[in-house]
């Protein structure tokens with residue numbers, strides 16, 4: 001990297017400090033950070049569109065630089081961050097700190113760092129807007145961390161605006177290594193209601209913890225069954241779909257038959273496998289076996305399952321215009337796959353070829369003292385420089401076939 005860093009490094013760091021100062025935790029209203037980005041872009045003369053969630057409090061933001069033409073490249077990042085507990089931080093998580101080459105703050109790497117680089121480069125793209133062979137779109141989404149609820153709205157929102165980018169770069173922190181596939185994920189919570197009673201008189205009660213134990217054992221068996229049929233040649237580790245129970249809460253006291261129990265669980269399915277099929281098997285067990293057995297004890301028993309999120313898999317494409325673009329701009333390393341979710345599948349649903357690549361380390365995500373290095377900021381800015389050169393040089397190549 002060049003001595004003294006990228007010429008736009010300080011601009012990007014100043015923008016990052018602004019972005020980190022907004023407490024844009026998932027599910028919280030995000031009008032303040034969206035307004036801030038709108039005004040940054042409006043000052044450059046860049047057009048933006050908002051997409052409001054039904055609650056009127058959370059927004060996606062879309063911007064276009066260059067011609068209102070079909071095709072184009074979309075750069076995407078999420079506005080939301082995971083919460084920051086006070087412990088483990090050397091300062092306020094929402095005040096960016098700069099220490100020995102690191103920028104520390106909640107969202108610094110995941111993924112306000114990428115957003116800051118994009119905003120720092122926006123003036124350069126806007127200055128050369130007339131030379132852009134096709135439009136550059138910037139997409140800012142809400143609630144990625146809890147199930148891509150913002151990105152889920154993107155296919156309809158883009159279609160309603162006649163926006164049809166042909167490829168998307170999702171700038172999640174991957175250490176600038178390209179990824180083009182991930183598993184789908186369903187996050188679930190199941191509430192079991194039995195009948196409480198005194199432990200000394202079991203005949204009166206229906207123990208919700210016993211029912212939860214049977215349900216957990218069923219999920220465990222199903223997970224074991226998935227593990228016995230790995231997909232041949234799958235790039236995923238492990239090469240099979242997984243189910244897992246993460247938490248169990250229930251009961252009041254040792255001498256009381258548990259009236260309530262709750263389990264939090266998840267299903268991660270390989271691309272090409274339907275996670276709903278696994279989900280349906282668990283529901284069938286509840287409906288035909290577990291719940292009837294409870295109701296035989298007392299008809300008031302209930303089991304209710306909520307699907308908190310349902311993120312589809314990102315399916316690796318070949319050939320991939322997005323992977324070829326990254327090959328020309330940055331690295332010829334073949335794209336890899338990961339087992340965590342991104343907004344990418346929804347851009348794929350909208351017809352885009354999707355690649356996940358961005359600056360900063362995955363190991364720093366969701367941690368106390370989350371940071372991005374100045375060197376990573378330079379890398380991201382250099383990547384965007386090269387993208388600008390590519391998009392204004394008339395060398396953007398279509399993938400044949």
Ligand SMILES: [Zn+2]
Nearest residue numbers: 078110111172
């Ligand atoms: Zn992220």
